[in-house]
Amino acid sequence: EIVLTQSPATLSLSPGERATLSCRASQSISSYLAWYQQKPGQAPRLLIYDASDRATGIPARFSGSGSGTEFTLTISSLEPEDFATYYCQNRDNPIAFGQGTRLEIK
């Protein structure tokens, strides 16, 4: 069973800054990783799938990279609406989510 570990748990940044979120898998998952954004009281939203492909309607400031066991979600220049919690997810069975990174306004 694959375990996904996200870091940091909380990231404090200001609008306009660059955000780098990490997700580490306990064993290689090739490029089979997704990233989600969740705001309080809302369902998650798919941002990135297969490690680097943006989902429909996702702004270009969101990008994903990595393969094997190390993955990164980058937000190039933070907008006010980007402050939320982010989760990574593997594609294999059983599906696992990371514990989340909370991106807060500094």
Next chain:
Amino acid sequence: EVRLVESGGGLVQPGGSLTLSCAASGFSFSSYSMNWVRQAPGKGLEWISYISMRSSTRYYADSVKGRFTISRDNAKNSLYLQMDSLRDDDTAVYYCARPRGVYYFEYWGQGTLVTVSA
């Protein structure tokens, strides 16, 4: 427009049962596998179950295996989750989710809250 609407949540005593429903619209329901994902209050996301397009394959997380049963009715465009032997730690918002491909969750419902408490 793809729409997923969960219902059936509520307060149930430990050891009790509950059935959740998810009504799907705006897409060809029978052409997609479906999943249930839950989120305990203040906690992260937990995938709990998968069902293939024709119900031939079903997967469960270890935490619910043997207690929960996923099913679907393609004629009614509906997904179900039968939950038995409920425990306090089953308290969560339960989401149905339609994947992009097979395992990435592109569309989510608004969730339905299940509270297990005496």
